[in-house]
Amino acid sequence: MIRELLTQLDIPVDDNTQIAAARFRTRWQQLGGGDLAVRRVTAKDLADLQELIHSVNWQVADADINAILEHGELWVLTCNKKFISSAGWVEHGGDRAWMVLVTTHPQWRGCSAATLMMYKALKSCQNYSKRMLDASNMGENVYRRIGFKDCARVDFYEIEPSAPLPAPAQYNWQPMEKSHFPLPGSLPDDPAIKLLFERAPELCYVAKQDGRIAAWFIGREKTSHIHIGPIYAQQPDMAVDAVFFMRNLQPERKITLDVFAEETFLVENLKKLSAAFHHSHVRMYYASQPVPRAGENIRSSAGPDFG
Numbered sequence: 001m002i003r004e005l006l007t008q009l010d011i012p013v014d015d016n017t018q019i020a021a022a023r024f025r026t027r028w029q030q031l032g033g034g035d036l037a038v039r040r041v042t043a044k045d046l047a048d049l050q051e052l053i054h055s056v057n058w059q060v061a062d063a064d065i066n067a068i069l070e071h072g073e074l075w076v077l078t079c080n081k082k083f084i085s086s087a088g089w090v091e092h093g094g095d096r097a098w099m100v101l102v103t104t105h106p107q108w109r110g111c112s113a114a115t116l117m118m119y120k121a122l123k124s125c126q127n128y129s130k131r132m133l134d135a136s137n138m139g140e141n142v143y144r145r146i147g148f149k150d151c152a153r154v155d156f157y158e159i160e161p162s163a164p165l166p167a168p169a170q171y172n173w174q175p176m177e178k179s180h181f182p183l184p185g186s187l188p189d190d191p192a193i194k195l196l197f198e199r200a201p202e203l204c205y206v207a208k209q210d211g212r213i214a215a216w217f218i219g220r221e222k223t224s225h226i227h228i229g230p231i232y233a234q235q236p237d238m239a240v241d242a243v244f245f246m247r248n249l250q251p252e253r254k255i256t257l258d259v260f261a262e263e264t265f266l267v268e269n270l271k272k273l274s275a276a277f278h279h280s281h282v283r284m285y286y287a288s289q290p291v292p293r294a295g296e297n298i299r300s301s302a303g304p305d306f307g
């Protein structure tokens with residue numbers, strides 16, 4: 001069964017993959033066996049995939065999944081046709097792929113299903129020399145064990161609607177337009193920024209200096225709040241100004257943002273905003289090989305978070 005599974009996965013047969021497959025076999029036997037299959041997810045699988053995503057308490061819009069299918073690949077492991085684990089990737093510009101939707105149904109956790117699916121997803125994007133991801137706490141060990149290295153730390157913050165409004169923005173923020181692409185600092189051919197812009201152009205802005213874009217940010221509509229990021233700013237104070245601007249624009253909404261840990265200027269200045277600006281959680285970025293973070297002057301999240 002181990003050989004068959006590895007053949008189906010079409011991943012190298014070595015000590016690591018064989019141990020992972022053996023761990024998986026034990027659980028599979030405990031759960032009564034069944035027909036295993038590994039296949040690429042298509043648009044027809046949305047309902048089954050959503051069932052798996054709900055089982056891990058995630059919410060991912062169908063539009064986001066379709067974007068992944070269009071700009072990358074998604075793979076799933078099934079047992080008796082039921083989706084039990086998934087992993088995929090999307091283009092992240094140039095020679096970079098970003099790993100996405102790594103999930104395992106709770107019943108199948110801890111038996112290397114995600115590890116095997118990561119090997120599968122990595123194999124299917126082996127033409128990209130840099131493979132990157134941002135990890136939840138649950139995923140960190142999986143990625144480290146496979147060989148991913150810490151690359152950056154991102155802190156998530158929240159600004160409650162009760163926070164007092166900051167001073168008016170100093171820079172002249174203007175709505176982002178299609179003609180502004182490619183945006184400075186964004187990776188060439190990265191589809192994520194464009195997709196996020198198209199989803200909510202009314203939440204995306206640029207600020208110019210000497211006729212050139214010196215700062216921009218993407219706002220994303222989430223279920224209960226607005227998320228700001230990525231923020232690109234040639235000077236740190238422009239990134240602070242971007243958040244002030246959005247806060248003034250959307251005084252009724254909770255706002256979240258994620259900031260690279262070294263962006264202390266941004267954090268210190270936002271803390272001055274009020275006590276209602278607080279830290280919520282941390283995510284680590286990992287890469288298959290040491291790489292600098294996504295772009296120069298990117299102050300906050302650079303990963304193509306479609307969710």
Ligand SMILES: CC(C)(COP(=O)(O)OP(=O)(O)OC[C@H]1O[C@@H](n2cnc3c(N)ncnc32)[C@H](O)[C@@H]1OP(=O)(O)O)[C@@H](O)C(=O)NCCC(=O)NCCS
Pocket residue numbers: 016019020023056085102103104105108109110111112113114115116134135136137138139141142145
């Ligand atoms: C994160 C998640 C995908 C992991 O799925 P999984 O199938 O349980 O993962 P694995 O079985 O491959 O690995 C689980 C653990 O076994 C360990 N493991 C894997 N292969 C192993 C091996 N051959 N030998 C010893 N340990 C091994 C991993 O290091 C990991 O260790 P941990 O318990 O210290 O974290 C799953 O918990 C999940 O769906 N969580 C919710 C969604 C999420 O957070 N996804 C990750 C987004 S970045």
